[in-house]
Amino acid sequence: MQWRSILLAATAGACLVLAGCGGGGSGGSGSGDSAASNASTGGSTQANALCPSSLDYSTVYTGGSGAGELVTVQLDTTAMTWKVTFLKSPIPAQTGTATPTRDTAPYNVVTGTLSRVTTLPTAKLNACAYTLNGASLDASQPARIFVGNGVAGGAIPGATLSYTSPVGTGSISPKTFPYYPFLGFSTLDTNLANVASTFNELGIHTVPTQSYTSVAVDAQYTISASGTYSECTTGSTCKTGTGAFTLDSASGTFWAADYIDEVSPTNPANAPQGTGILIVGKLRGQDVPVLVRVGAANPLTFVVDDESGIAVLGTQTTIASGSQDGEYIAVDANLQYRSVLLVGAQMSLLDPFDASNASLASTYDLDYTQSTPGVVGVTPVSGGSGETGKTIFNGGVIAYLDTASATAPYFTAGAFVESPSGSPNP
Template structure:
């Protein structure tokens, strides 16, 4: 299919599937998902996700609530989300979180909190078709409680840029409720300037597994981590790639040279100790590596969590690093580095191997679309349907099969390099430069790092 046709098809359905809303396969004939929807004690007993009709972008309205999506957010959170599209309500549970319940604090966090609220479809005309509007859900302010008291999202809800979830066949994504972060520091160290986030980018799977025998193999990984206390309290950000091999015990090794601040033996950047299964349907690894220098170096107390997504016959590990801060001077622990990574099997990708249109969220706290056509990629602004920054793809990187070199034209007109990976209808990209006009103004403060650029998207057409 020609680039022009691909671009036309994507622009026609961009807003329907923003942030992994359509899943893999062809947009008019979504690929079947035949594996169990989720695992862990929090998931109800249920069968395979409903497939809907050929023209459906998401399951039938009455069936959407049968699926609980388990996934991760760029905030370092693991989230379980259910949307009842008939009652127009949602239930969201934070299973892991470094995000404080209240501005001005670092603890307690949102871990263990469950909120409920109403959902609303975008207004008529906001998306091109009724089907697209049917599959999109605004998460209106929710209330609930956890082990440390009550919580609601009213104060951080921005009606102009609300957290919105787009449901597809096998995946759900978009924005989960954001927060306002600020901390005065400890003994004058580790202060974080006041910064509001309308939402945190999220990706969840209808089907996950805790069967660790599906993990062994070699993977390419792209990581994006943030440290609030870094960069003089303006958030330090780092993105990097990693090549890692997992065995049947969940142990990771790597022959890739260690760089930055990771002291891990073997060079693995996504995990520390071997992964173990927890009761919530994913895997945990303690002693998670740090790739950003800590303002108060008290060691590694953050934990890595791996969600084994099952999509279109592929196992796609999604890794969330959850930072940890304990301000008790008798047990002081400051490891506020959090972030997300996608792994893809190290299987060779030829030119054209993942051609198509993709939609997703990025490190700019925006939604974006990406068109891939052989050696060419283009970011597209979904609001204006206009092309933004472009990049070139070079296949057959000697470092690892499946790792694709990226050379980009930045927003400022310069050039930058990076990598792309793909599996199961998802793709991730990391560029060591500013892209698509930088971080959204509503999620930025003076001094906010505009680079690196990281994004994940799902295929919406071939």
């Protein structure tokens, strides 16, 4: 396989926008669907289009952020405005404080104007990508949203974190995140029985009060119809939460109190006190579970359990080589926009805004042997380090985790766009 040719092909015709091509499952608010959800694709969509031709605030994309938040994103492509609502968040509303967090009114709703992206290779691609003006804290790194049929992803407003604890525990050193990654769906499944199963789980969490320690999430995750859950990692015992997921009817998602940690909390005496939120998007006729952990921190009450982050659950079904071929797009844990290109047993990560620049690409070999069904091994083509990562899939969503660095794991997740032949369907 000549990766230079693939990179050039990506520039010529690959769709670099999120699109749950092939339909987004059943729409409306009937049995099993969120009352807050929209038609399967959201907005007005033409046949075989990469994304809706127009959107207004009646289409609500509900999803998770890389900061460990439950968020809704709404776009009005006629008025050219955007609206982001934080439904649950560990991020303080103001720098220098621990509480309240930005899911508290009046901080919970942020609005601004939209601009169309004009720097992708074709007008067809640019028509599905927008800049959220004013959302990024760094003008040189604009926050962009890529819209597809039933799914949206990209970047939402960031934050500057900084806090000096008066009790000595729970301080956070200053750090600015220009924006946070986001992945959301316009239709949700609110019937927990539909997702009762065992999944492969990949994700990443961050602990700000522990010098922003990054924690890889790599496990097998089981959900029961009653909402109980367990998480089992290789070579360790399983973790089972004391709480269970129950439906939050206002958001159409499932919440679990006292949610399990991946690492020991900064103040373990009163932990766990975080919230687990299960978002079940419907995409291409399948349920796609996304998990966020919303950390909790209030040093004045001796609560410092601020581990927060996001994970994707993939089906434990054997993946055939070539069956997931195509283009995906995401924002990674390093806050870089990435296009993921799969062709047979090879994968490449590209910059979607400079896809023909081979110096910005990373290439990998894929191993479809799958000792665990649904987990595909990933090995860098250069470096000779052996297998360092893995990918999982579900409903056209890909998640990729690389743990070559134990202290700086790499994670990205995005949705299927189109096949190598140019078809919007796999």
